[in-house]
Amino acid sequence: MKTSLPADFWGRIVFIIQRYGLSYLKGAGTTLVISLVATLIGCIIGFGVGVVQYIPIEKGDRLYKKILLRIAKAVMNIYVEVFRGTPMMVQAMFIYYGASQVLNLRMSMWFAAFFIVSINTGAYMAETVRGGIISIDIGQTEGALAVGMTPVKAMNHVLIPQALRNIMPQIGNNLIINIKDTCVLSVIGTVELFFASKSVAGTYYTYFESMTIAMALYLTMTVAASRLLRLWEKHMDGPANYDLATTDTLAYTSGMLTTPDRQRSR
Amino acid sequence: MADILRIEHLKKDFGNHSVLRDISFSVNSGDVTAIIGASGSGKSTLLRCINLLETPTGGDILFHDRSILAKGTDIPAYRSKVGMVFQNFNLFENMNVLENCIIAPVKVLKVPRAEATERAMGFLRRVGMADFINARPRQLSGGQKQRAAIARALTIQPEVLLFDEPTSALDPQMVGEVLQVIGDLASEGRTMLIVTHEMAFARDVSNHVIFMENGLICEEGAPAKIFGAPEMDSTRAFLDRFRKG
Numbered sequence: 001m002k003t004s005l006p007a008d009f010w011g012r013i014v015f016i017i018q019r020y021g022l023s024y025l026k027g028a029g030t031t032l033v034i035s036l037v038a039t040l041i042g043c044i045i046g047f048g049v050g051v052v053q054y055i056p057i058e059k060g061d062r063l064y065k066k067i068l069l070r071i072a073k074a075v076m077n078i079y080v081e082v083f084r085g086t087p088m089m090v091q092a093m094f095i096y097y098g099a100s101q102v103l104n105l106r107m108s109m110w111f112a113a114f115f116i117v118s119i120n121t122g123a124y125m126a127e128t129v130r131g132g133i134i135s136i137d138i139g140q141t142e143g144a145l146a147v148g149m150t151p152v153k154a155m156n157h158v159l160i161p162q163a164l165r166n167i168m169p170q171i172g173n174n175l176i177i178n179i180k181d182t183c184v185l186s187v188i189g190t191v192e193l194f195f196a197s198k199s200v201a202g203t204y205y206t207y208f209e210s211m212t213i214a215m216a217l218y219l220t221m222t223v224a225a226s227r228l229l230r231l232w233e234k235h236m237d238g239p240a241n242y243d244l245a246t247t248d249t250l251a252y253t254s255g256m257l258t259t260p261d262r263q264r265s266r
Numbered sequence: 267m268a269d270i271l272r273i274e275h276l277k278k279d280f281g282n283h284s285v286l287r288d289i290s291f292s293v294n295s296g297d298v299t300a301i302i303g304a305s306g307s308g309k310s311t312l313l314r315c316i317n318l319l320e321t322p323t324g325g326d327i328l329f330h331d332r333s334i335l336a337k338g339t340d341i342p343a344y345r346s347k348v349g350m351v352f353q354n355f356n357l358f359e360n361m362n363v364l365e366n367c368i369i370a371p372v373k374v375l376k377v378p379r380a381e382a383t384e385r386a387m388g389f390l391r392r393v394g395m396a397d398f399i400n401a402r403p404r405q406l407s408g409g410q411k412q413r414a415a416i417a418r419a420l421t422i423q424p425e426v427l428l429f430d431e432p433t434s435a436l437d438p439q440m441v442g443e444v445l446q447v448i449g450d451l452a453s454e455g456r457t458m459l460i461v462t463h464e465m466a467f468a469r470d471v472s473n474h475v476i477f478m479e480n481g482l483i484c485e486e487g488a489p490a491k492i493f494g495a496p497e498m499d500s501t502r503a504f505l506d507r508f509r510k511g
Contacts, residue, residue, distance in 0.1 A: 060321075142319055143356030143415075147370035147422055148346025157369055161360040238362070242400040 005204055012209045020200045027196030028217045034185070034192065035178035038117030042178075043171060045118065046125020049076045050163075051155060053130045076126065083123035089184035092116050096188040113190045117182060121174050128170045132163035165236050172229040176222045193217055270295050270330065270426055270457055271316070277324035278311055278481075285311045287481035289325070293426065293459065298452045300468035300489070301461045303478035304504060309461040310353075312478070313430045316459070317350050346374050349424030353431040355411040357403040363390070363414045364399035367421045375422060382421070389417040393447050409440030413447055420451075427451070429460040445471075465508050469493045477501045 006012050017024070053076060057069050083091065096112050099105040107115070136159055144154035183194035193214055201210035271293040278286040285308045293299055301309045314320040316327060318334065318341055327334050334344050357366050367386035371377040377385070390396045393413040403411055412432055419427060429448060433441045445467050452458055452471045462468050468475060468489065475492040477485045477500075485498045496502045 137354075137356075139352060139354050139356035140358065143352065143358065145319065145342075146317055146345060146350040146352075146356075147418065148342045148374040149370065150342045153373055157373060158358050158360065165360065238402050242362070242398070242402070242405060244397045244400075 005206070009209065012204075012206055013212065016200060016204070016206060016209055016213065020196075023196045023200065024193070024213060024217060027191060027193035028221065030190065031179060031182050031192040031194075031218075032221060034113050034117055034182045034190070035175060038114055038182075039121055039171070039175045039178050041114065041118035042121025042125050042174065045122025046129045047160065049080065049122065049126035050129025050133065051160070052076060053126065054133045080123045080126050083120050087184075088116065088120050088181055089187055091120065092185055092188050109188070109190050112188055113182070113185050113192075116185070117178055121178060124174060125167075125171075128167050129163060132167040132170075133159055135166055136162050165233075168229065168233045168236065172226055175225050175229065179221050179225060180218060268295070268330075269293065269328070270297075271459075272328040272331075273312075273316070273325070274328065275325035276312070276315060276322050276327065278308075278315055278320060279323045285481055286315065286322070289478075289481075289483055291476060291483060291486065293457060295425075295457055296455045297474055298456075298458045298460065298472045299474045299476060300472035301459065301476045301478060302463070302465065302468055302504075303484075307478040308481040309478050310430050313350075313428050313459060313461050317345060317348055317428055319350075342374070346370070346422050347425050349419035349422055349427045351412070351416055351419050351427065351429045351432050353434050355403070355408075355415045355435070357411055357415055357418065359403055362400050362402050363395060363406075363417075366403070366414060367418045370418070370422050386417065386421050389420045390414070392420075392450070393417045394443070407440060408436045409443045412436065412440075412444045416444075416447055416451075425457060427456060427458045429458065429462070431461050431463065433462070433464060465493070465505065477504065479504075 006015055052069075052072055055069060057066055061069075092112070095116055096107060099107050099112075140158050140162065141154055144158045145151070149157065182190070182192050185192055186195040186198065189195075197210045197214035201207045269292040273292065274290050276286055276289040277284070289308075289312060291299075301312065303309050311320060315322045322335065329344060329347070333339070334341070357363075358369065361369065364383070364386060367390060368379065368382040371382035371385065372379050387396060387399075390399060393416055395410060395414050395417060398406065398410060398414070401410075403414070406414065416432075432448065433444050436444060441464070445464060448458075448460070449467070449471050460468070460472065470489075472489050475486060475489050476483055477492060477496075477498075479500055485492060485496060485501045492501065493505065496505065
């Protein structure tokens with residue numbers, strides 16, 4: 001292994017990878033773990049907030065329900081506005097240093113990272129979820145109520161599964177944004193991919209080479225994420241074909257029916 | 267025989283527009299009541315009020331002599347005794363046909379899944395949809411969707427079945443298959459309320475016909491009387507228009 005920096009671009013790239021490949025991979029792993037977990041938690045927060053925001057306050061409701069719902073909605077509105085309306089990098093420092101100074105709480109790097117990215121994703125997802133539920137035909141709710149479901153059951157069995165399917169592209173967007181935006185966590189010392197790349201770049205003054213590697217790794221992760229989510233969407237749509245249930249003795253039909261593609265392109 | 271359902275002076279306003287002005291009638295066990303009338307006469311709103319998808323503004327609805335508009339009524343429990351078939355099917359898009367038919371028995375009535383499946387298969391066979399249990403609603407034709415929706419309504423074993431223009435969203439060639447299924451159910455002695463524009467079907471399948479106009483019952487009686495010798499001019503005019511059309 002060479003000990004001094006090669007003169008040409010590709011030589012330097014190979015040199016960096018040989019020496020620091022592992023720290024790049026560790027950084028990429030950290031980035032991926034934070035974005036996956038935070039997107040998941042963010043979606044859960046988003047569904048919670050979005051569903052509550054969707055619940056209408058009606059004239060006939062009991063007083064305590066009205067008051068409770070109004071307070072919950074107001075708090076959630078503030079949450080969404082604050083976290084959607086300020087940069088994540090500033091939030092990261094605000095929360096991390098604020099917790100230690102005001103609450104005397106020393107957050108671990110991991111906890112701070114998950115917390116900040118999750119709560120940010122949640123703020124964006126809340127409105128997405130509300131939109132996802134609103135976009136479902138009112139007939140679905142009526143159908144669910146008509147068979148005797150309570151509004152909560154209708155929400156769980158009919159509306160949320162359909163909203164989830166409707167907002168999958170947006171969840172994918174959020175995951176990709178998170179993969180990229182975790183780089184702002186470097187300001188609180190999270191050693192993710194950008195932090196790792198910057199450290200290597202600083203050691204040898206190889207900013208271009210180091211960032212080339214970082215670019216390639218980020219792009220690999222985001223492209224893989226978007227492809228995987230596409231597959232999951234397809235899976236959620238169910239099979240394009242359905243088996244005719246020929247076990248039925250009254251049926252003489254058999255084989256597969258194919259649904260034309262246009263019906264699936266939603 | 268005791269009334270299953272009694273509607274007393276029912277009113278429904280949307281803002282300052284009165285859709286139902288004063289509706290009273292009763293439904294006995296085994297009655298097949300056809301509700302006819304021009305578009306906008308309040309037929310669908312009446313049916314939706316009976317299932318409480320709309321909240322009436324006045325009057326009362328009695329189910330087995332108990333008001334369902336009284337405070338403390340368990341509305342979901344009431345709805346699970348009154349099946350509803352919609353104009354636009356409203357099958358759950360996120361489930362296949364079989365799941366559509368077992369979700370309510372399992373999640374609402376707490377029937378064990380195996381028993382619910384067996385029961386659902388029985389109804390699906392009846393409506394000729396047993397082959398299609400694995401299909402999602404979007405993969406079915408309108409007539410198939412409506413037959414599956416009828417099976418779904420039957421799986422909660424309702425005491426009354428409400429049909430809200432069940433064939434209005436269908437292509438003409440699919441109307442027949444759905445009407446045949448509904449006709450079969452009527453001949454079993456099921457209690458049904460059917461809002462429909464299919465006059466011949468209403469005449470053949472019902473034992474009581476209600477003609478509505480402008481939010482009021484204009485005329486009601488046996489099908490032979492309403493379709494053969496209507497008393498009111500507006501009933502005659504309405505039916506004449508249909509015969510010409």
